[in-house]
Amino acid sequence: MTTIDSTVQLADEVLALFEAQRDWDAANRLWPALWSWRLTDPLGWPDRVTELRAHPLLAHLHACPFTHRAFHKPRGYAGDAVMLDHMYGLTLAFPHPASPGGRLYAYTTNSPAAQAVRARRSRLAALIDRAAARRPDARIVALAAGHGRELGQSEAVRRGQPITFVAVDQDPESLGELGRSYPDVRVEPVTGNIQDVITGDLTFDADVVYAAGLFDYLPDSAARRLTTRMAQMLRPGGEMLVANFVPDCPDIGFMEACMDWRLITRTEEQVRALFVDVPEPDRVVTDQDGYGTVTYGLWSRPT
Template identity: 25%
Template sequence: MSMLEILGYCSESGVLAEPVKMELRSWFGNALSPSSMQGMALQKPHGYAGDFEIIDRIYLRYVSSNTELANWDHFYHRQPAPRAVRNRKTYFHELLDSHSARRNPLSVLNIASGPGRCMFEWLSAHTEAPISIDCVELDATAIDYARNLNRPFLDRITFEQKNALRYKPSRTYDLIWAAGIFDYFNDEIFCLMIKRLLPALANGGELVIGNFSNLNPSRAYMELIGEWVLHHRSSDQLSALAAEAGVLPENISVGQEPEGVNLFLHIRS
């Protein structure tokens, strides 16, 4: 077990006082400047954890041009959590592949669409795909960024600036995808959101919700160094929450990406 993990356990059990955490971070010096990946995570230039910009830097394996920070960025990208974030992009692409093989045209609702990199890459590889993707995103800057990135595909993508917590879809979808959002919700809101989204699933449709696993080996690094706190959940907890929202057991399954860090709750209509 690494020193960071030991400190992580201490932190979780409440025996690590805030000044100690601050002292720990101060040891990093310039390595926690916002020009580094881990510093950006901590400084939160957009005001919240997991903003579109850091997520896109994870996707693109951003490395600072400052040689003093470059190795820290390489270190960051080697961690299981950023690897899992990159893998979830592939997970989404595979979902689009399998659903579009069955539905023509395919309708998708993308909740908390962030940088829009996932859509951009899939559409770049499937330029003629008969698909429509409606995005709901709270951050107007994220929407501008994603809209600009996806300029060639705006005939098939719409963006709505809305708080997902207050959003009620006005139509049905073959696939509803929500990654990097439900693990910011407590159990009560998690369930409520499932209940709200279920009626928006088309016949044979699927709701897929990403959530970081309770076995995330990067948790201490994320929480202590980056103050990036999520509701980590096990596969059983995710299934139980779906059941609590009224989904029949036979319509629930849980998948994962190759790191086993990002779990995906699948709910079929």
């Protein structure tokens, strides 16, 4: 593949490929170029983003409702619960698959980031099930819970175990959808600001506490304080999980330039450092998913 230094030249070529209905060729040209520029030229990256957004390519990309929603942020931020439902395939708001937006939608909602988010949901469901195996009436605390779609993949929920799902979110619309979606689960919705959790003004007793997408928006100082607060919530034998996108996520360039979806990313070592003030920090286990997208930190309180 020939290297292109000009943002406008790249955008011209990609738009021509899209207009020729060579959508996958176009996407496979655009994503790696943006990824490379984002990581190798951080000083020049803002100018490239400005040039790209001034190009007619952006309007074509925004025919995809997933990309369009992130950019325009109807709820004030890019990664809202409706965005996640697009990645989960749990929405009826999708374009005709043969339309330009529909063809692009098939790519964006199956990108490495989207696949990683689906895998993250499965990991949360497994975390819930482990807690329910230890204690049938386990209390699960989800920070920035969104629509709580992991409940739909939990075996404990399917068996009707009497778990309590404490859903903390700043968005009452998301909490309302969660309650409607899982009427058979004992849900305790809490409309709250995460700052109240960080300061300790809002706290819970939990067998499991997790924050799946929250740390992507927290600076280090707040993230470390929240990690410590989460550990304090746990009952003996309880587990806490944090997840964070990594700096070299394959979609990072497209997300920032075309979706205006900006994250605070962390390496595995940086996620581990968030546990420095947690008792016995060496108990934390970190790993990265198979999509090169999300790093996890798992800590358990001794029994």
